[in-house]
Amino acid sequence: MEDFKKQFKKxxxxxAILKLLSEENQYGYSIIQQINTRSREQLAIKDGTLxxxxxxxxxxxxxxxxxxxxDEGRSKPRKYYSLTEIGKERYLRxxxxxxxxxxxxxxxxxxxxxx
Amino acid sequence: MEDFKKQFKKxxxxxAILKLLSEENQYGYSIIQQINTRSREQLAIKDGTLxxxxxxxxxxxxxxxxxxxxDEGRSKPRKYYSLTEIGKERYLRxxxxxxxxxxxxxxxxxxxxxx
DNA sequence: ACAATATACCTTGTAATACAAAGTATTTAT
DNA sequence: ATAAATACTTTGTATTACAAGGTATATTGT
Numbered sequence: 001m002e003d004f005k006k007q008f009k010k011x012x013x014x015x016a017i018l019k020l021l022s023e024e025n026q027y028g029y030s031i032i033q034q035i036n037t038r039s040r041e042q043l044a045i046k047d048g049t050l051x052x053x054x055x056x057x058x059x060x061x062x063x064x065x066x067x068x069x070x071d072e073g074r075s076k077p078r079k080y081y082s083l084t085e086i087g088k089e090r091y092l093r094x095x096x097x098x099x100x101x102x103x104x105x106x107x108x109x110x111x112x113x114x115x
Numbered sequence: 116m117e118d119f120k121k122q123f124k125k126x127x128x129x130x131a132i133l134k135l136l137s138e139e140n141q142y143g144y145s146i147i148q149q150i151n152t153r154s155r156e157q158l159a160i161k162d163g164t165l166x167x168x169x170x171x172x173x174x175x176x177x178x179x180x181x182x183x184x185x186d187e188g189r190s191k192p193r194k195y196y197s198l199t200e201i202g203k204e205r206y207l208r209x210x211x212x213x214x215x216x217x218x219x220x221x222x223x224x225x226x227x228x229x230x
Numbered sequence: 231a232c233a234a235t236a237t238a239c240c241t242t243g244t245a246a247t248a249c250a251a252a253g254t255a256t257t258t259a260t
Numbered sequence: 261a262t263a264a265a266t267a268c269t270t271t272g273t274a275t276t277a278c279a280a281g282g283t284a285t286a287t288t289g290t
Contacts (some may be wrong), residue, residue, distance in 0.1 A: 100157050
């Protein structure tokens with residue numbers, strides 16, 4: 001992948017993860033699939049990328065995890081993550097800041113100061 | 116500044132710089148002021164951030180520099196930067212990719228899959 | 231039944247980069 | 261004259277998505 005695509009993704013990935021968890025508790029692999037599908041592959045991430053982010057978010061108490069088996073036939077539980085209260089606050093602040101910065105960039109990209 | 120604001124800026128700063136240089140040749144300090152003003156401080160960067168980026172862009176041949184004194188009364192020249200041909204291509208590709216990724220993120224932020 | 235693929239989680243090492251913080255010197259405003 | 265802004269430079273640091281490797285289970289096709 002081109003280097004600047006990587007750069008664009010940094011930071012926004014965390015925002016996307018928090019948003020998905022604000023909708024519903026999910027396990028890691030499910031988050032990857034949702035990000036890949038719903039962003040139409042534009043924000044696609046690898047599992048080796050996601051899991052370290054989840055551990056970091058958990059260390060910071062923005063999310064919590066629990067092992068859970070939903071199917072009868074399934075022997076192995078999956079590790080589910082849920083948003084904590086401060087995680088929800090974090091998500092809302094990130095969203096606000098993201099929108100502000102995106103608008104700032106748009107100003108530069110769209111405008112053209114005639115001298 | 117909060118850590119995620121930093122993250123959002125990474126990558127997009129370079130895009131903003133290339134855009135400004137695509138409009139007009141400019142010296143470093145002028146770029147800082149334009150970014151700060153036109154983004155309404157949302158994308159504000161420090162000089163210690165800009166100059167290393169300019170050197171990197173020059174190493175990669177995306178921009179070129181020349182010293183120039185425009186005023187009579189001014190003894191010290193300012194270092195002007197201009198976009199090269201491959202710099203222009205880089206800018207257009209970055210712009211396209213940025214827009215795609217931004218749209219991908221919007222899909223995640225706006226949509227809510229009802230199960 | 232078997233093979234192949236997808237699912238699901240984990241770990242290590244790396245390259246990239248905005249920033250803080252420091253410096254130097256000139257120019258402009260009070 | 262003094263302060264503030266301008267203009268450029270350098271060093272060191274923390275962060276983080278990724279590649280690439282691993283293990284094991286579950287599902288699908290033949």
